[in-house]
Amino acid sequence: MPTPHPGGAPGEPRVALVTCTELPELEDDDRLVFGPLAALGIRAEAVVWDAPGVDWTAYRSAVLRSPWDYATRRDEFVAWAATVPVLANPADIVEWNTDKRYLEALTASGVPTVPTTWVRPGEGWTAPLDGEYVIKPAVGAGSVDTGRYDCADEEHRRLAAAHVARLSTAGRVTMVQPYLADVDTAGETALMFFATPDGLGFSHAIRKGPMLTGPDYGVEGLYRTEKITARIPSDVERTVAERVLAAVPGGPERLLYARVDLIPGPDGSPVLVELELTEPSLFLGYADGAAERLAQAIALRLG
Template sequence: MTAHAILVGCAKLPEGDGDEHAVPAALGDLGFTTAWSAWDDPETDFAAAEVVVLRATWDYPDRRAEFLDWCESVPALRNAAPVVRWNTDKAYLADLIAAGVPAVPTELVEPGAAARWPDREFVLKPSIGVGSIGAARFAPGEADAAAAHLARLHDAGQTALLQPYQSAVDSSGETALVFFGGVYSHAFAKGAMLTGSTVDGSGLYVAEELGAAEPAAAERKLAEDALDAAADLLGILRAELLYARVDVVRGDDGAPVVLELELAEPSLGFGQADRGAPLRFASAVRQQLA
């Protein structure tokens, strides 16, 4: 078999953030030729590729309608355009909660609506955004600062997500569980964010402290349940998802809850995984052609 794969970045990160450095060679072992391209590069013939894989398309929040139109124009896009449309608006969390998935409580505050501030630490973030850009953490006595941040989000046309801050993140961070073709591959740890975090030089994401992780059984089960629920909501099989990342934190009672379910363009933690992870990813890419 010979096939062509395009890994997709953006103008500021046309070859991603470096995490996928081992992926082209792994794809090559399975008969793929591989190239990188920014999603809005007019010189790239995306329709000619057997598979087009979204990776670091992290400039889309300000151009989401244009980005989604482009996604719809690419027949071999993975994950597919309907998945990307659903998952690039964090309102999907409300869908997961309604489906019975334990997740961080989430209130959507649309432009023009007022917020009811919790009597505990909380987070405000844009519903359409990547890399923690625009996310801020507030103490109960910081209502004025929170209102000002909410006004900035609303002025930009953004719906805001209001969530109670999960204090366990400060001590244990997040666990990101990664799936290829619907099958668990590996996990990695993400340190606490939002306090003293610095934005990467590209300006597209907040730099994170990452490390290897071995998820607990309860975290594995929650991630599997979340993936099943998402596939059901989207009307697809889990195997149709080339990749998925489920970010899990511990709730107030110590039980795991979903913080985010990333199906569009997440970092996949190859740098924190075993050396077999790129090979498993390449195998999943080939499976998508079947």
């Protein structure tokens, strides 16, 4: 059942912050928006996306926050999204963005992305004899089922091939990407954007430290633990992020929020590793005013 934030008053517009069974009251970071929403006269409730009996029409908006169990149930999740009025972000964006093959469309539009080989179920794949690679599913969240392999090592080649075979057997498309070594020192830059009266506007950014240290041996829980610090993005990173958002189907003005994840490419220039438009962590606690900016974006969309 919905979990209201204490202090909500009758008659206030209601907003659902959508989560999953494992996180019925949301992550602590997501809960930071409750206070700013209440200050704007908006009653927020944490609601599990697949909970039975939820009347989604009772909410002025349903904001996807932490439904992180969707990866193994994507078809069900996409079908559910299509039934929810005033979903943020929109259901067609959810369908597009929950399969990382959206990177193909962004690459075709001229966005700099990490080079990716796609291995579909039933297709053969042979590990290269050298180089480091990242292997992960095209539908996934929280870096689960993701590993890093040094293909100069015979055992890593065996494990890499087994990883691809495991995903293929499960009917999942596999992504194989070169591991870009500068991420070990520079880390990954995630830039957050929220809706404003003038369109999607930059809010803040964080640095993610390197996470992948070797092959995938499984992860307990919904996601891998990340090392996060605040970061001021470079002008070049801001420019690349804006290019990414300009290529979103239907335009970025349709979005309530977006997160653009960049890493240094082979020449040091930023390239897109992921565009998070469905249920990204927004790291509200790492920048002054971030929770207030998200609350204002939600209020703006209520009209």
